[in-house]
Amino acid sequence: MKVIQLTDIHLTQKMEHQLFDTNPYNNFDTACKEIYRIKSVTEIDLIVVSGDIANDGDIDAYRYFFKKMESLHIPYITIAGNHDLKNNIDTVIAEIKPEYNINSCEYYDKDWYITYVDTVVNGEDYGFITKYNLTKLEKRIILNNNFNTAIFMHHHALPVGTPLVDSCMLENADDLLTLCKKYKVKFIGCGHAHTSRIWHQNDMTISVAPAVSFQWFSGTDTVKTTTGFGFKIIDFSEDISVTSCIY
Numbered sequence: 001m002k003v004i005q006l007t008d009i010h011l012t013q014k015m016e017h018q019l020f021d022t023n024p025y026n027n028f029d030t031a032c033k034e035i036y037r038i039k040s041v042t043e044i045d046l047i048v049v050s051g052d053i054a055n056d057g058d059i060d061a062y063r064y065f066f067k068k069m070e071s072l073h074i075p076y077i078t079i080a081g082n083h084d085l086k087n088n089i090d091t092v093i094a095e096i097k098p099e100y101n102i103n104s105c106e107y108y109d110k111d112w113y114i115t116y117v118d119t120v121v122n123g124e125d126y127g128f129i130t131k132y133n134l135t136k137l138e139k140r141i142i143l144n145n146n147f148n149t150a151i152f153m154h155h156h157a158l159p160v161g162t163p164l165v166d167s168c169m170l171e172n173a174d175d176l177l178t179l180c181k182k183y184k185v186k187f188i189g190c191g192h193a194h195t196s197r198i199w200h201q202n203d204m205t206i207s208v209a210p211a212v213s214f215q216w217f218s219g220t221d222t223v224k225t226t227t228g229f230g231f232k233i234i235d236f237s238e239d240i241s242v243t244s245c246i247y
């Protein structure tokens with residue numbers, strides 16, 4: 001099973017707006033074109049969009065997002081990030097009725113169980129998983145213990161070495177990591193850091209996907225960006241292999 005993770009697209013209110021010298025719409029269009037090309041050479045089973053779809057939660061940005069995603073003809077999961085407005089996402093889903101958007105936090109393959117957890121705290125940049133959501137996640141993992149489990153979320157769970165974003169990562173990452181170690185979760189996929197990273201801890205792979213919009217300059221503690229952008233392809237067959245596609 002191959003999954004593409006798109007994250008931090010940051011579509012602005014107006015299409016012509018630049019965000020740190022990049023146009024998020026152009027980057028998103030390029031990423032979608034690439035996904036379409038990749039799809040013609042290898043099967044892509046699922047796309048996970050791990051949050052910050054719109055920069056300001058703007059409803060037209062979500063309309064653009066869903067129309068573009070639908071054109072790929074690949075099932076996709078939409079997770080909200082700290083920049084998103086869930087109500088506006090739901091409004092556009094009700095309006096467009098997207099056919100390929102999976103309206104559930106669960107996806108099954110023969111050997112894999114894919115789920116996600118909400119890390120957004122309203123009005124805050126940092127993330128936190130509530131006790132209620134953590135308990136629900138634990139129940140889902142236990143129920144599906146005959147599968148290999150992969151969890152996606154918006155906020156990153158391990159510091160990437162860039163103080164600007166590490167100061168607003170997942171606040172209770174230790175709770176999640178303890179739970180994942182306990183139940184031998186195989187993969188955690190995050191966004192939010194605008195940085196590409198990967199760690200292997202025993203049998204668990206923890207991955208941060210690069211943003212579709214812009215990356216933070218590695219190690220910076222002030223607002224400083226680089227223009228490369230991209231996404232990750234995660235191959236969940238037998239062993240996990242993760243490829244960063246950077247443009």
Ligand SMILES: [Fe+2]
Nearest residue numbers: 052081082192
């Ligand atoms: Fe974010």
